[in-house]
Amino acid sequence: MLTFEEKLTIIESFPELKRNDISLRRVNFHFEESVKDKQIVVYRLHPNGNGFVYAELIEENGYVTDSKGMVNIRDFTKEELQQVIKQSIASLSEAEPFEETWINAENQTLQLMNEYDVWNIYAGNVLDGTHTTYHEAADYLYQEGFNRIQDIDAE
Structure with missing residues (x-):
């Protein structure tokens, strides 16, 4: 499992995401250029390594999402985390119906x-x-x- 710091490094490598520190040392990352109402890509990344990425709009994703469309990234590899973030940003960038x-x-x-x-x-x-x-x-x-x-x- 990637550490909190490793996940932060990966996530912060996406210049289109803006960091937003929230309570209990958790961190959200927003995609402010989203064409959807949804802007949070990384949700509640916690120092224990747990966190979520918005995956509801990713076509044929195979991700198991919760009721908010979030996939748990606790056990994601570096490549899996990079891929889901790229896909999430792309899904929020698509203007076509x-x-x-x-x-x-x-x-x-x-x-x-x-x-x-x-x-x-x-x-x-x-x-x-x-x-x-x-x-x-x-x-x-x-x-x-x-x-x-x-x-x-x-x-």
Whole structure:
């Protein structure tokens, strides 16, 4: 496991991130040029080595994120930490709209789109639902029997 100081060195090598010391010697790093409402890339980096990186918008990331879209970086290697930070910054830099197609067993399709910092689900041109996070919208779609077309194609 990387030490707190090693993680700080890696994170501070990203000039686009601004350090913000918070309580209990923890540190956040902000990406102020974010095109999203979200600016915190590194969240609550603690002297014990624990901390989080925003990974919710990273496409096909494979990261296990919490309800805030954060992935725990406690046991990340140097390369893994550099990669997730690069991906996080890139995901917050993308101005183009995000869209996924979901399909169920009856071949009905829904579109999941990120619009104005909310996640909308459309059936054709009809708004089916609005969610505050990608994971909330994806959970809803899975519960309704839908799967991402990308996941089906990968099988």
